[in-house]
């Protein structure tokens with residue numbers, strides 16, 4: 576069993592070390608991770624400049640790029656001769672719940688793995704107070720996932736609550752509120768600058784069986800299956816029946 580570990584907090588992050596060590600008890604673990612923090616870079620890939628890979632020690636590589644660059648380079652270059660059977664991203668410092676998955680580099684790394692057909696899991700934690708216990712659970716869970724066949728184009732998004740627990744729930748994506756604040760200020764050179772996203776901790780909507788409910792309200796580990804097919808099938812059906820009214824439309828159905 577060979578596992579690629581990456582993250583968006585950077586190769587020196589304690590969450591990555593904990594995940595690596597726990598997985599290394601039963602698998603051959605390779606690390607290909609950003610050389611610095613890349614949180615909230617989402618699924619960005621670097622096209623406009625060259626990338627450098629530095630080997631830190633055997634099977635550890637840092638890349639001066641995004642989490643997605645790391646997974647891409649791992650699958651198609653670094654581990655080309657020894658492809659991973661599983662991609663594990665994290666453990667991220669801070670949760671990736673609900674709408675967070677659209678901004679998270681941690682989750683995007685797992686999405687990149689899934690896009691290339693490799694079963695992938697993203698791990699994030701509300702805090703690192705119980706990091707070792709979270710890593711033990713992550714390792715056991717990864718072992719179970721490695722033994723099952725995830726459907727193509729799917730990934731698992733795992734979030735740990737603040738305190739150590741073995742209780743978990745299979746959940747759906749919730750919704751978080753980031754606020755809508757824009758703070759405008761002036762820099763020492765007289766130029767305006769802006770802070771976006773508000774000042775507080777993001778809130779969340781009360782949605783039953785959601786990842787936010789599991790982690791924040793029930794203090795459980797949340798496991799959410801995600802898939803990469805964003806097509807809205809119901810709306811697609813409605814659109815097929817849409818008459819645009821100019822009488823000369825041609826469409827293939």
Ligand code: MN
Pocket residue numbers: 583584613614615667668681
């Ligand atoms: Mn992060």
